[in-house]
Amino acid sequence: MPAYVSVVTFRVRYSETDQMGTFYNSRVLEWFECGRTEYLREIGLPYSAIEQRGLGLPLVEAKVKYLGRAAYDDLLRMRCSGCLSGRARVRFDLEIEHNDGRAVASGCTIHAITNRHGKAVRPPLWLKEVIDRVQES
Amino acid sequence: MPAYVSVVTFRVRYSETDQMGTFYNSRVLEWFECGRTEYLREIGLPYSAIEQRGLGLPLVEAKVKYLGRAAYDDLLRMRCSGCLSGRARVRFDLEIEHNDGRAVASGCTIHAITNRHGKAVRPPLWLKEVIDRVQES
Amino acid sequence: MPAYVSVVTFRVRYSETDQMGTFYNSRVLEWFECGRTEYLREIGLPYSAIEQRGLGLPLVEAKVKYLGRAAYDDLLRMRCSGCLSGRARVRFDLEIEHNDGRAVASGCTIHAITNRHGKAVRPPLWLKEVIDRVQES
Amino acid sequence: MPAYVSVVTFRVRYSETDQMGTFYNSRVLEWFECGRTEYLREIGLPYSAIEQRGLGLPLVEAKVKYLGRAAYDDLLRMRCSGCLSGRARVRFDLEIEHNDGRAVASGCTIHAITNRHGKAVRPPLWLKEVIDRVQES
Numbered sequence: 010m011p012a013y014v015s016v017v018t019f020r021v022r023y024s025e026t027d028q029m030g031t032f033y034n035s036r037v038l039e040w041f042e043c044g045r046t047e048y049l050r051e052i053g054l055p056y057s058a059i060e061q062r063g064l065g066l067p068l069v070e071a072k073v074k075y076l077g078r079a080a081y082d083d084l085l086r087m088r089c090s091g092c093l094s095g096r097a098r099v100r101f102d103l104e105i106e107h108n109d110g111r112a113v114a115s116g117c118t119i120h121a122i123t124n125r126h127g128k129a130v131r132p133p134l135w136l137k138e139v140i141d142r143v144q145e146s
Numbered sequence: 147m148p149a150y151v152s153v154v155t156f157r158v159r160y161s162e163t164d165q166m167g168t169f170y171n172s173r174v175l176e177w178f179e180c181g182r183t184e185y186l187r188e189i190g191l192p193y194s195a196i197e198q199r200g201l202g203l204p205l206v207e208a209k210v211k212y213l214g215r216a217a218y219d220d221l222l223r224m225r226c227s228g229c230l231s232g233r234a235r236v237r238f239d240l241e242i243e244h245n246d247g248r249a250v251a252s253g254c255t256i257h258a259i260t261n262r263h264g265k266a267v268r269p270p271l272w273l274k275e276v277i278d279r280v281q282e283s
Numbered sequence: 284m285p286a287y288v289s290v291v292t293f294r295v296r297y298s299e300t301d302q303m304g305t306f307y308n309s310r311v312l313e314w315f316e317c318g319r320t321e322y323l324r325e326i327g328l329p330y331s332a333i334e335q336r337g338l339g340l341p342l343v344e345a346k347v348k349y350l351g352r353a354a355y356d357d358l359l360r361m362r363c364s365g366c367l368s369g370r371a372r373v374r375f376d377l378e379i380e381h382n383d384g385r386a387v388a389s390g391c392t393i394h395a396i397t398n399r400h401g402k403a404v405r406p407p408l409w410l411k412e413v414i415d416r417v418q419e420s
Numbered sequence: 421m422p423a424y425v426s427v428v429t430f431r432v433r434y435s436e437t438d439q440m441g442t443f444y445n446s447r448v449l450e451w452f453e454c455g456r457t458e459y460l461r462e463i464g465l466p467y468s469a470i471e472q473r474g475l476g477l478p479l480v481e482a483k484v485k486y487l488g489r490a491a492y493d494d495l496l497r498m499r500c501s502g503c504l505s506g507r508a509r510v511r512f513d514l515e516i517e518h519n520d521g522r523a524v525a526s527g528c529t530i531h532a533i534t535n536r537h538g539k540a541v542r543p544p545l546w547l548k549e550v551i552d553r554v555q556e557s
Contacts (some may be wrong), residue, residue: 020320022313022316022317022320023164023165023170023316023320023330024164024170024172024208024312024313024316026164027160027161027164027165028160028163028164028165028217028218028449029476030165030350031478032163032477034231034449034482035446035447035450035453036162036446037446037447038298038445038449039296039298040444040447042296042297042298042445043427044299046294046296046356051529056356057353057354057358065438065440067442067486068445068486069485069486070483070484070485070486071482071483071484071486072481072482072483072484073481073482073483074480075478075479075481075482077482078538079163079290080331081330081331082320082329082330082331090344100166101174102219105548114500121271127489130312156385159450159453159454159456159457160453160467161450161453166339166341168301168341171312171316171342171345172309172310172311172313173309174309175308175309175312176309176338176433176435178546179308179309179433179434179435180433183431183434184494192493193434193492193493194491194492195492202303204303204305205308205349206345206348206351207346207348208308208345208346208347208349209344209345209346209347210344210345210346211343211344212341212343212344214344215401217468218467219457219467219468220466221468234469241498261329264352268513271381297438297439298446299446300438300439300443301434301435301437301439301440302434302437302438302440302441302491302492303439304439307434307435308437338422350556354439355439
């Protein structure tokens with residue numbers, strides 16, 4: 010069964026354009042962060058709550074494919090899904106497209122799980138249970 | 147006698163341009179931060195050392211005048227000087243121009259002085275002494 | 284009678300925080316841009332349409348007061364109103380606050396009106412009429 | 421024989437930190453742009469000159485590995501080398517580390533070659549010759 014997928018819509022900000030007239034490439038990683046934030050909120054694990062419990066999800070790897078242009082004020086839609094990966098990683102897969110379906114970017118981000126001291130740890134049970142549950146929904 | 151003035155040169159990054167083909171307006175505040183960082187380093191008070199001593203200099207007011215365009219990869223020069231302002235404020239004045247003297251932006255930033263708990267405090271003596279000294283140099 | 288005021292709500296992005304744990308100061312100018320974008324859309328003059336008609340509204344001056352902290356994922360509300368200023372300027376006044384009314388930042392941005400060649404011009408009649416009309420609404 | 425490698429040093433800006441106290445993840449893509457800019461300048465093909473000749477090098481793919489933290493004002497060193505990839509791609513490999521050699525990030529960016537109309541084209545001879553020449557240096 011397919012995993013849970015969150016969807017957010019947003020507009021390209023003027024500050025996110027560059028002199029080519031499309032969004033600057035690094036903005037996709039900032040948008041991916043917004044996608045993860047909404048995904049985690051929707052599955053009941055807001056990232057600010059994760060941080061308050063003493064965990065962090067620092068990025069260890071990111072891959073982005075740039076598939077099409079998007080201009081200032083264009084309305085874009087971003088889909089995000091997450092899963093555990095390996096023994097101690099969380100992985101998010103993300104896709105951004107125009108409202109009419111034209112692809113803009115896709116990619117994934119892979120995160121370590123760290124404790125208050127920044128040390129990598131195994132996913133605690135409460136995190137594992139929520140993420141496993143939404144995989145089967 | 148004129149106050150100490152620091153000078154830094156830097157290039158406009160591609161990520162700092164927008165679709166008008168000049169730098170995006172908010173970048174000036176990021177550049178001003180670079181100007182303050184170098185000014186404080188040069189007068190012997192690196193900002194990271196100020197933070198390690200438990201003080202912060204959060205911005206309370208910023209004013210910017212946009213005076214001219216600057217394109218990707220243009221080499222710009224920024225001048226910065228600082229002083230105490232009122233009883234408990236630090237003020238920096240900044241100017242950015244092209245190498246040939248054409249003006250790009252000018253402005254000032256005004257900062258509170260805060261302790262470890264984020265509470266506004268009067269400037270400690272060690273901060274006051276350094277800033278007063280460079281006023282007379 | 285009071286001028287038209289647009290309202291947008293948005294969340295602080297993780298990428299907009301800095302190591303003080305609040306939003307980085309230059310982000311306010313990016314948020315102000317979002318406020319202007321929505322204001323202009325709501326009064327029937329989307330900025331992308333203004334650009335397509337060959338006009339630009341480059342920033343010539345910005346002032347920001349920083350009034351309070353805002354953390355990652357905080358929900359903020361921004362009010363924006365605009366007016367003609369002097370003979371050939373457009374001015375926007377903006378305020379950002381928390382949902383509970385605690386102030387975050389306020390300020391104004393002043394813009395020249397430029398033609399396709401980047402030359403400053405007087406406001407064309409169609410622009411003047413729309414902005415005047417919403418002043419009286 | 422190894423390809424030409426450019427080296428740039430730079431400091432982490434305050435605006436590039438986030439509330440984890442290290443640089444925000446998307447900044448690496450902005451730094452990579454600075455690395456490419458210096459690489460192209462050093463091999464005699466400044467990117468602004470490439471754009472003036474009507475070519476663009478839009479990003480089609482980016483991969484980043486995050487290998488270590490870097491704090492505000494830390495002095496970092498970035499190495500960059502470039503090559504042609506496939507029939508119509510340019511690829512840059514980049515590494516960022518602390519002055520003492522501790523790794524910060526590494527990755528690659530893959531670029532299409534586009535003409536004035538944004539259409540993908542084969543690398544023109546003048547581009548091919550320069551990039552091939554520095555491979556053998």
